[in-house]
Amino acid sequence: MNDDKSPTHEELNPDAGQSFEEALAESFQHEEIQLGQLVTGYIMAVTGDVALISVGGKTEALMPRTELGELRPGDGLDAVVTAVSPELRVSHQQAIERREREALRGAYENAIPVEGKVTGRNKGGYDISIAGIRAFCPMSQIDMGFPRNVDSFLGKSFRFLITEIAEDLSTLVVSRTQVLKEEREQAMSAAWEHIVPDAVLEGEVKSIRDFGVFVDLGGVDGMVHVTELSHRAGVRPSQVVSVGQKVQVKVLETDRAKNRISLSIKALEIDPWAEILLKYAPGAPFEGTVARKTDFGLFVEILPGVDGLVHLSQLPPGKSLSDEELAPGAAVTGWIKEVDGERRRLSLTLREMATGDPWADAAERYPTGGMVEGVVERVANFGVFVELEPGLTALVPASESDVAKGGDLTASFLPGSRITASVLTVDAARKRISLSLKKAKENKASREFRRWSEDRKTEREPEVTAFGAALMKAMHKEPESGQ
Secondary structure (H helix, E strand, O other), X not given: XXXXXOOOHHHXXXXXXXXXXXXXXXXXXXXXXXXXXXXXXXXEEEEOOEEEEEOOOOOOEEEEHHHOOOOOOOOEEEEEEEEOOOOOEEEHHHHHHHHHHHHHHHHHHOOOOEEEEEEEEOOOEEEEEEOOEEEXXXXXXXXXXXXXXXXXXXXXXXXXXXXXXXXXXXXXXXXXXXXXXXXHHHHHHHHHOOOOOOOEEEEEEEEEEOOEEEXXXXXXXXXXXXXXXXXXXXXXXXXXXXXXXEEEEEEXXXXXXXXXXXXXXXXXXXXXXXHHHHXXXXXXXXXXXXXXXXXXXXXXXXXXXXXEEEEHHHOXXXXXXXXXHHOOOOEEEEEEXXXXXXXXXXXXXXXXXXXXXXXXXXHHHOOOOOEEEEEEEEXXXXXXXXXXXXXXXXXXXXXXXXXXXXXXXXXXXXXXXEEEEEEXXXXXXXXXEEEEHHHHHHHHHHHHXXXXXXXHHHHHOOOXXXXXXXHHHHOOOOOOXXX
């Protein structure tokens, strides 16, 4: 008989008398796993509707299979303990939500924008979904100004700043306006680093006004005054650019304190006056288009951005500003009278210009008493101006016009009509020639009288007969020639 006492089953298996719940609780106490604790583990297997998750204890935790998503056995994950008895259960979804809630609180405390989607609209504002959590955005906080189309934001995602948050996230108020303001300030600060006088930048036309154009330079708006849009005079801003158009601009002046930037588009274009000075000289012919009219004449565009003035006195004789041939948009040809590059002024004429100095030998070509023909240019109270040739105009004083004193010269002399007159005086030094219609008529009458007298004399002289000829011969008189 063996006196040795064999160990009992309980001694060999001290845990054999424990229930499953007691053993599980003991293992939990060892691992200190508590309800609501965030644990890290990995997926061991998937069976039926549950997944077995290893969280470092003596047994695996159970998790609904629906929470796996794209996860597979062997993948790691975070989970929240949702039950410790009768079995250990965890939730990966709750871990995600907890992490997102903590992130939202951190974003609120540190003023960090979060991504959200506009899911609906109500009377006071918009419903925003942020990480699956419902937030509210007041109508006044969805844009920089009151939205023109309140439904245009639905279904779109934006960045929001959390302005109010409850501990349990039951209240979450957000603002997009504050994000936009901060973005604009950051963009302005970055843009100002490049906005300096003489810098050439690209911008987008933001708005058009009668006085100029506002251009977005990437967070900062500059203005192109209407005088800096184009070399062409009289153009409207809408004729040069359109809203949304990309344009190249040159910075003229800046004032950061007042947030003012003066820009120019014209400064980057080729100056047409450079071509004018090379191509046109006094006396050169031109072709142009009537741009506009004034009381003193009309402006003709001969190159884009360059208009010249045709004074009333330089219209062709007989022409007036009301003529259809001189209507805006009509094509005209003429000659350059004067080019003033410094003052950027151009004088034009629609009359043919003299190739030389017509006054140099005017006294020889227009002798006193000689008869001349000319075209009436214009009529003044003191007389009538008559163009004898390009560059040479004479005057018929009122007293030499053969119009009664106090009579209406304009009724007798129409611009563009031709007249014949007698030269009274020629003063080449002072560039003056005076004519007389009275003398012309007197000379004409005198010539007609002499011709008539000569004709009468011929008619009255008798024919010499044979007897008369013999008698005159006897008297030693030869008959006159032709008798």
